[in-house]
Amino acid sequence: MSDNHQDHAHEAHTGPIKSGSQLLWSSIAAFVIPVFIIIGLVYYVTSGNKTAAGSTDSERAVAERIMKVGTVEIRDANRPLRAGEEVFKGQCAACHATGAAGAPKVGDADAWGPRLKQGFDTLVQSALKGKGAMGAQGGGDFNDTEIARAVAYMANQSGGKFEEPKAPAAEAAK
Structure with missing residues (x-):
């Protein structure tokens, strides 16, 4: 019985590696596997084509x-006015x-009648600064004189009888 106990006690103190070959392969695996994991992580972090969720939102x-x-x-101040x-x-x-968004249609004298009575300057200011659903037209692709035109x-x-505004330089020359 004591022989059996000694074999069992001796066996309990040994590790999972029983031979030199197993020790060699375990040592290689303990070094190589972490290296490949690190290489894979570095590649993932530095690659530009990540498909992680939310990457487009962060971009x-x-x-x-x-x-x-x-x-x-x-802008070219000397260009001819449109x-x-x-x-x-x-x-x-x-x-x-x-007639979108309640805008008076061009040619509809009934819709334009009350607006024409307000005068040309009021109409121009409404166009430049905006009125109702119409946003301000000043400061865009056209200058204020072109909007007035x-x-x-x-x-x-x-139905109106307004004169088309002249270029500001032409008015100053008169």
């Missing part, structure tokens, strides 16, 4: 944080040709 958030606050635009009809087609026709064009097509 969008970064783009919004570094977005320009404002822009400076230098005619009222051209400005109307480029800026105003989307609403005033169709479009107002004159629309009003004249709808």
